[in-house]
Amino acid sequence: MDWLARCVDDPETFLRAHWRRGPVLLRPADPPTELLTVHGLFDLVDGGTLRSPYAGLFTAEGTVPEADYCPPRIVAGRALDGCPDPERVRALIRDHDATLQLRYLNHWHPGVRALTTGLSESLGRLTEAFLFYSQPGRHGPVHRDEGDILVIQLSGTKHWQVYAGPTDPGWQPVREDDPGPCLLETEVHPGEVLYVPNGYAHTARATGDGPSLHLTVALREAGAVHLRAQLRRLLSAGLELPARPIDEDGLLRTGADLLDHLRARLAATTPGELVAAARRSAHSSRPTA
Secondary structure: OOHHHHHHOOHHHHHHHOOOOOOEEEOOOOOOHHHOOHHHHHHHHHHOOOOOOOEEEEEOOEEOOHHHOOOOEEEOOEEEOOOOOHHHHHHHHHHHOOEEEEOOHHHHOHHHHHHHHHHHHHHOOOEEEEEEEEOOOOEOOOEOOOOEEEEEEEEOEEEEEEEOOOOOOOOOOOEOOOOOOEEEEEEEOOOOEEEEOOOOOEEEEEEOOOOEEEEEEEEOOOOHHHHHHHHHHHHHOOOOOOOOOOOHHHHHHHHHHHHHHHHHHHHOOOHHHHHHHHHOOOOOOOOOO
């Protein structure tokens, strides 16, 4: 299955005209809205196997403490923390307009894992997925995320404002007080997909008469930390050295072997190969907000 086509309809046009160029609202002919429904979401909550950090709640005041909805559970005589209680989750959504977020579905939801695997293969990026269930009127702060995102609206509607990308290479994926001019303001309906390029500031608000359910697919981009980590892995690949050379000559030979290995590995590695490898392991420093 061509998962990229299901999200953007025409991958060639998308990559040529929109990828990394600016936000755009897409209306694919066969969006993957079958992956999750509101009913399916609460089946997961009621099933009792969700645990933190795969599930979380937040309100306008910030993250809801786990103690407010995750009472201790006794399993085989041991206390198990981080298990959301379905009734407490519903009460927080109903009484406090809390947003429910399911995180890293690519780890544990088979359908979403197939989607993220397909997108990773098409775009050469580590791909993660997050589900948001928000009440009408719930407004998130303007912020930036690490990586390009595809927002797949599953049910309900959401109003989005997308601002310019960062201008400082030292930018952080945090709230943005001065995002600059709004580049795109749009309402996203079920079956539509919003593309937001890497680091572009954005905010969203659920609209209409009912809650909004959307899946955010984050296509992570590499940074300096990922390049350094990948370089260490590339340089150490195939390297075998004695743990404790027994004399001065042995230590010098080991040092020479190490330098020869590093020179050979560096000579055989191009910047493009290093970047591509780093992108495939560019885990975010924080969940997508």
